[in-house]
Amino acid sequence: MSTTPAVGAPPAGRRGAGTPRQDRPTRPGGRRLPLLLILPTLVLLVVALGYPIGWQLVTSFREFGLMQQFGAPPAWVGLDNYRSLVTDPELWQVVVRSLVFCVVTAVLTVLVGGALAILMNALDRLPRLVLQVSLLLAWAMPVVASMTVWIWIVDWRRGLLNWLLTRVGVEAAQGHNWLSQPLSFLAVACVIVVWMSVPFVALSIYAGLTQVSAEVIEAATIDGASFLQRLRHIILPLIAPVLSIVILLQLIWDLRVFTQIKVLQDAGSVANETNLLGTYVYQLGTGKGDFGSASAVSVFMLVLTVALSWYYVRSLMKEDS
Amino acid sequence: MGRSRTSRTLLTVLALAVALLWAFPVYWMLNSAFLPNVVLQSTTPTFLPFGGSVDNFRVVVTDPAFVQALAVSLVVTLTTVVAALIVAFLGALAISRFRFRGRASFVVALLLIQMLPAEGLFIAQYKMMSSLGLLNRSLGLAVLYTAAVVPFTIWMLRGFVAGVPADLEEAAMVDGLSRTRAFLKITFPLLAPGLVASGVYAFLQAWNEFTVALVVMTEEQARTLPLWLRGFVQASASRETDWGQVMAASTLVALPVIVFFLIVQGRMSSGLVGGAVKG
Numbered sequence: 001m002s003t004t005p006a007v008g009a010p011p012a013g014r015r016g017a018g019t020p021r022q023d024r025p026t027r028p029g030g031r032r033l034p035l036l037l038i039l040p041t042l043v044l045l046v047v048a049l050g051y052p053i054g055w056q057l058v059t060s061f062r063e064f065g066l067m068q069q070f071g072a073p074p075a076w077v078g079l080d081n082y083r084s085l086v087t088d089p090e091l092w093q094v095v096v097r098s099l100v101f102c103v104v105t106a107v108l109t110v111l112v113g114g115a116l117a118i119l120m121n122a123l124d125r126l127p128r129l130v131l132q133v134s135l136l137l138a139w140a141m142p143v144v145a146s147m148t149v150w151i152w153i154v155d156w157r158r159g160l161l162n163w164l165l166t167r168v169g170v171e172a173a174q175g176h177n178w179l180s181q182p183l184s185f186l187a188v189a190c191v192i193v194v195w196m197s198v199p200f201v202a203l204s205i206y207a208g209l210t211q212v213s214a215e216v217i218e219a220a221t222i223d224g225a226s227f228l229q230r231l232r233h234i235i236l237p238l239i240a241p242v243l244s245i246v247i248l249l250q251l252i253w254d255l256r257v258f259t260q261i262k263v264l265q266d267a268g269s270v271a272n273e274t275n276l277l278g279t280y281v282y283q284l285g286t287g288k289g290d291f292g293s294a295s296a297v298s299v300f301m302l303v304l305t306v307a308l309s310w311y312y313v314r315s316l317m318k319e320d321s
Numbered sequence: 322m323g324r325s326r327t328s329r330t331l332l333t334v335l336a337l338a339v340a341l342l343w344a345f346p347v348y349w350m351l352n353s354a355f356l357p358n359v360v361l362q363s364t365t366p367t368f369l370p371f372g373g374s375v376d377n378f379r380v381v382v383t384d385p386a387f388v389q390a391l392a393v394s395l396v397v398t399l400t401t402v403v404a405a406l407i408v409a410f411l412g413a414l415a416i417s418r419f420r421f422r423g424r425a426s427f428v429v430a431l432l433l434i435q436m437l438p439a440e441g442l443f444i445a446q447y448k449m450m451s452s453l454g455l456l457n458r459s460l461g462l463a464v465l466y467t468a469a470v471v472p473f474t475i476w477m478l479r480g481f482v483a484g485v486p487a488d489l490e491e492a493a494m495v496d497g498l499s500r501t502r503a504f505l506k507i508t509f510p511l512l513a514p515g516l517v518a519s520g521v522y523a524f525l526q527a528w529n530e531f532t533v534a535l536v537v538m539t540e541e542q543a544r545t546l547p548l549w550l551r552g553f554v555q556a557s558a559s560r561e562t563d564w565g566q567v568m569a570a571s572t573l574v575a576l577p578v579i580v581f582f583l584i585v586q587g588r589m590s591s592g593l594v595g596g597a598v599k600g
Binding site (some may be wrong): 034052122135136148163199264280282306 | 341346347350353365412415429430431441465467471476528540550558570574578582
């Protein structure tokens with residue numbers, strides 16, 4: 001009986017020609033078959049993603065404004081788009097705002113998610129199930145549907161938030177428009193993003209926690225380790241892989257946050273002062289028709305994401321091989 | 322374990338409070354969806370939909386704009402699901418059954434591409450669609466969506482394909498079945514759960530997507546459901562909104578998603594965190 005060979009068998013394993021999986025590429029036509037199989041993927045990705053990325057890279061070195069949209073040939077301007085962006089104080093405001101928003105939101109998400117994971121781990125079966133179902137419900141909500149509910153909750157005329165705040169004695173909350181000031185706008189956005197991101201983080205960390213053996217924890221408790229000591233010296237090192245992946249994903253996702261900001265802006269706020277990178281590109285491109293600058297900012301975003309993703313991809317690859 | 326009774330009760334209470342807090346917006350959507358506007362307009366909120374009705378839903382469902390957006394969303398989503406499954410299945414077959422030159426780079430490329438933000442690409446995609454005459458066309462949007470979901474779908478499917486032992490197929494071939502028939506009879510049924518999970522993933526992505534649709538579907542008639550829903554929010558900025566209707570609309574958009582999501586959630590998250598959590 002031949003057993004299924006390990007997926008990550010070293011090249012030397014080729015000699016074991018009896019194993020069916022390695023047999024295949026040597027079959028007539030077998031060498032070309034895998035390439036044929038990935039061909040549709042390659043064509044699709046090149047057309048729908050590769051070409052736009054290339055176009056964008058090229059356009060970021062060109063003058064491409066309204067005139068060019070109506071047929072004027074785009075002139076090469078070298079690094080001009082980048083230069084004018086780098087010297088533009090508005091871009092730096094947007095970049096700093098995006099980074100701060102991203103880090104604050106990601107850190108809050110992971111802290112809250114981690115706390116809920118620890119809570120779940122300590123719970124009895126039934127309350128844990130209730131908590132998990134509730135988190136799944138929030139996670140399942142489509143982004144735009146969640147946004148409409150939240151906008152309804154923070155609505156300045158009849159929203160629940162202002163009613164609650166007024167009830168507990170914050171008189172100033174009556175008729176207060178949270179979305180009109182950049183800072184409270186971003187705070188609302190942060191709360192919403194944390195609300196939607198926590199379920200994934202909490203459930204992933206919880207899955208990691210269930211791997212920590214109860215005996216080890218018990219032994220440490222008997223030896224007199226406090227909760228914090230157990231957390232720091234036993235639990236954290238054991239769940240470090242999940243934790244780092246979750247933090248990384250959160251940073252990447254919060255950097256590109258667009259839908260939430262855009263829809264909140266639609267509900268009535270000053271776009272200029274609440275723009276993050278995504279909405280800024282949108283405004284540059286579709287609002288002002290300045291595709292050259294929009295492309296330059298996009299290239300910056302892509303490079304940043306790829307750099308951040310690298311570690312994540314490597315850790316997934318380890319699993320694959 | 323010597324955990325005291327009181328601390329356990331406290332933890333339970335805390336958990337229920339958190340559960341309530343997290344599910345509350347979802348509840349609030351449902352609650353408001355059943356309440357008439359007169360009730361919602363009062364200065365004190367109503368927390369239970371007693372005496373409510375399905376009028377809001379009736380208004381929304383009979384709105385021609387909703388029907389149109391639903392049609393666009395259905396066409397785009399179903400096209401995406403079918404196309405993504407076919408393309409991704411072939412890709413998954415290649416990376417889980419064959420060792421070929423460039424395989425590692427292909428997988429790395431897939432994973433990296435999967436992380437690319439739509440926000441870093443949409444200007445160029447808009448330009449491309451407009452020069453191809455595919456703006457406001459379901460086909461164009463479906464192509465962009467398929468490309469966006471295929472990398473992760475391959476990643477999700479590859480585990481399922483690898484899980485079906487090649488020996489089984491070979492054995493069937495020895496027993497006289499042709500390669501294709503062996504595949505259809507033996508391998509395919511075993512793959513069904515994987516295909517369902519990946520199909521649901523593609524469905525959720527396409528159904529919920531907002532960013533690319535916003536850029537590519539510029540005309541009113543071409544709006545997908547999320548764009549149509551956003552129309553309500555835009556209107557709320559300038560005038561009094563019938564929040565009951567908006568919430569009914571949101572509920573209609575969210576309902577299929579919540580159902581499907583609960584089916585596939587486990588698979589999706591294990592694909593995302595990968596080997597960091599051994600399920």
